Amino acid sequence: MQTRLHLICVITLAACLAFSWQTQAAEESSPAPGRAMARQAGIMSGDWTTADHSEMEKLQQTFESGPEITEACLSCHSKADDQLSHTIHWKWLSPYEDGDLIGKAGYSVNNFCISTNKMEDQKCSSCHIGWNGKEDGINCLRCHGGADMDWQAQFKDYQFFKEMGETELVEEIQADIKKAVTDITRPTRQNCGSCHFNGGGGEAVKHGDLDASLIKPKRSLDVHMGIDGQDFSCTRCHTTQEHQVSGRVYSTPAVSERKSLVEDDLAPKISCESCHTATPHKDGKINDHTDMVACQSCHIPEFARAHATEMTWDWSEAGKLKDGEPYIEKGKYDRPVYKSIKGTFTWEKDVVPKYYWYNGSVAALTAKDVIDPSKTVRVSHPVGERGEDQSRIFPFKVHWANQPYDKVNNTLVTPLLSKANDGYWKTFDWQDSLSRGMEIMDLPWSGELGFVETTYVFPTTHMVAPKEQALDCRACHQLEDGRLENLAGFYMPGRDHFPMLDYGAWGLAIAALAAVLLHAIGRIMASPGKREE
Amino acid sequence: MLKKLTCLFLAAGFVFVLIGTATAFEQGNERKGKYMFRKNCRSCHQEGKSAEPLNPVSKTQAQWERAFERYERLECADEWEGLSETDRTDILTYLYNHAYDSPSPATCE
Numbered sequence: 251m252q253t254r255l256h257l258i259c260v261i262t263l264a265a266c267l268a269f270s271w272q273t274q275a276a277e278e279s280s281p282a283p284g285r286a287m288a289r290q291a292g293i294m295s296g297d298w299t300t301a302d303h304s305e306m307e308k309l310q311q312t313f314e315s316g317p318e319i320t321e322a323c324l325s326c327h328s329k330a331d332d333q334l335s336h337t338i339h340w341k342w343l344s345p346y347e348d349g350d351l352i353g354k355a356g357y358s359v360n361n362f363c364i365s366t367n368k369m370e371d372q373k374c375s376s377c378h379i380g381w382n383g384k385e386d387g388i389n390c391l392r393c394h395g396g397a398d399m400d401w402q403a404q405f406k407d408y409q410f411f412k413e414m415g416e417t418e419l420v421e422e423i424q425a426d427i428k429k430a431v432t433d434i435t436r437p438t439r440q441n442c443g444s445c446h447f448n449g450g451g452g453e454a455v456k457h458g459d460l461d462a463s464l465i466k467p468k469r470s471l472d473v474h475m476g477i478d479g480q481d482f483s484c485t486r487c488h489t490t491q492e493h494q495v496s497g498r499v500y501s502t503p504a505v506s507e508r509k510s511l512v513e514d515d516l517a518p519k520i521s522c523e524s525c526h527t528a529t530p531h532k533d534g535k536i537n538d539h540t541d542m543v544a545c546q547s548c549h550i551p552e553f554a555r556a557h558a559t560e561m562t563w564d565w566s567e568a569g570k571l572k573d574g575e576p577y578i579e580k581g582k583y584d585r586p587v588y589k590s591i592k593g594t595f596t597w598e599k600d601v602v603p604k605y606y607w608y609n610g611s612v613a614a615l616t617a618k619d620v621i622d623p624s625k626t627v628r629v630s631h632p633v634g635e636r637g638e639d640q641s642r643i644f645p646f647k648v649h650w651a652n653q654p655y656d657k658v659n660n661t662l663v664t665p666l667l668s669k670a671n672d673g674y675w676k677t678f679d680w681q682d683s684l685s686r687g688m689e690i691m692d693l694p695w696s697g698e699l700g701f702v703e704t705t706y707v708f709p710t711t712h713m714v715a716p717k718e719q720a721l722d723c724r725a726c727h728q729l730e731d732g733r734l735e736n737l738a739g740f741y742m743p744g745r746d747h748f749p750m751l752d753y754g755a756w757g758l759a760i761a762a763l764a765a766v767l768l769h770a771i772g773r774i775m776a777s778p779g780k781r782e783e
Numbered sequence: 784m785l786k787k788l789t790c791l792f793l794a795a796g797f798v799f800v801l802i803g804t805a806t807a808f809e810q811g812n813e814r815k816g817k818y819m820f821r822k823n824c825r826s827c828h829q830e831g832k833s834a835e836p837l838n839p840v841s842k843t844q845a846q847w848e849r850a851f852e853r854y855e856r857l858e859c860a861d862e863w864e865g866l867s868e869t870d871r872t873d874i875l876t877y878l879y880n881h882a883y884d885s886p887s888p889a890t891c892e
Binding site: 398400403407410411416419423426443444447448452453462465669 | 814815817818821822825826830831890
């Protein structure tokens, strides 16, 4: 009898072990649903190009200026200039609002390089996709050229040496131009990054999740772009229709609907859900989060994980000179901590984001808005609140600054900065650069300069870490110092507790335990008598 | 006459000394140097690229001269070898004439 019982026990145990091992093996081999979906959506495509531009007759000519190149491009791509002229990349104005209020070329201000003075500041315009800032038309090669070329300098040199009769050099320069003109690509990381990795006046200044480290990132920095992993280019997610690149997330959300490609295969492939669906995890409990918490919140544990990013900028310190000359002081990470032309900076690496409810829109001030200088001014802030359909908890870089404002009109002001414009960087004269800068904007300037503390937010969405580095539940679900400590108005297990309820529950638990013990003692005390009977 | 001759010698000597302190190398074609620098050096030596960003004002005149005297020691010595002696002189001329401590430093922001 006893041997049989033992045998049954051993068999059951073995069966259990075998089952658990099998399920474990199955779990390891089958990826999470969202991962499987994304793999289907993202099969590496190879080369889709059907044209070799080096064979195009139109491109076999001598090009003496940029516009001549554009003309050659348009001779085949006849709708491209019309399409592009309506985009934000060309206009620097929000395509989603009427008028010229929102955008770099409008009245928008920020708290790092402040303003482009309606694109009049020449240094800012160097990022514009024209041949010569906003002049001379579209330079298609800024986004579609595979060669790294300073076109302005190239044509300047060409003209100069041509006039000097330096035939050999002229031929060399023209050969380089021809080679570059026929080296056509879909936009690469270098194309996009030449502006977007250097926003705000230098590499890694503006964004904490977009810098030159993304040109050749490791998978551990960016699971999508890692050259030892999926090796995605920017355009893999930033899909385009009629030159309108998807993914701008300022005054309007990147997408109005969170659709996966399974629901709509022509929807912009810009949100995480596009490829991973809204239920990407194996664990149903984690999937329960996706209507409240953005994927980025857990999967980008820190930003600026490769290059330090600038976190503060104090303009009020600008203008100090050494022996009458402007100077630069470098600090940690070999980054400038002081520049006479710009003021003081601080830089940080591996930065834990700040978390806010966010429906995809960022509200921002313009140079026309009246501010309250007695408080820290939010030059931009995320829009959204709990309960809103599209709102999720989302990670942000918050950039702090001390920037110039008009003490009488209580408005943020826009100094003209570039040396080429005889701006502040040449004259170190706030009054002159502000009066000229505000005149360009056609806005009043009282002459009373003050500095006001401001913040500006950047949604963090690039540099998604491999799943092993995603945040643990306890990063948020803990009593103190959790990542979501600043978000109020809802109950979060592990973080929130009501003392009376806790005491009451513990009291009940102790009482139940006491009752069990008393009952057991009663039974034990009573049992010998029973046996004797 | 003797006075005149002495004056002439003194003046000539002064000019020689001036030239000697101004450049320790024979000046090449600065404009060509600017182009050659952009084409051959800046392709790597700029922000976001593989090498430390370099502009004429990144160094003093003496530092540029030293760098050009001992380029064999640099990591990119092979690239330097690909340039002719004249090219190198032209590039040095451009960098030297617009160095940090030159009378007309390059204006890069």
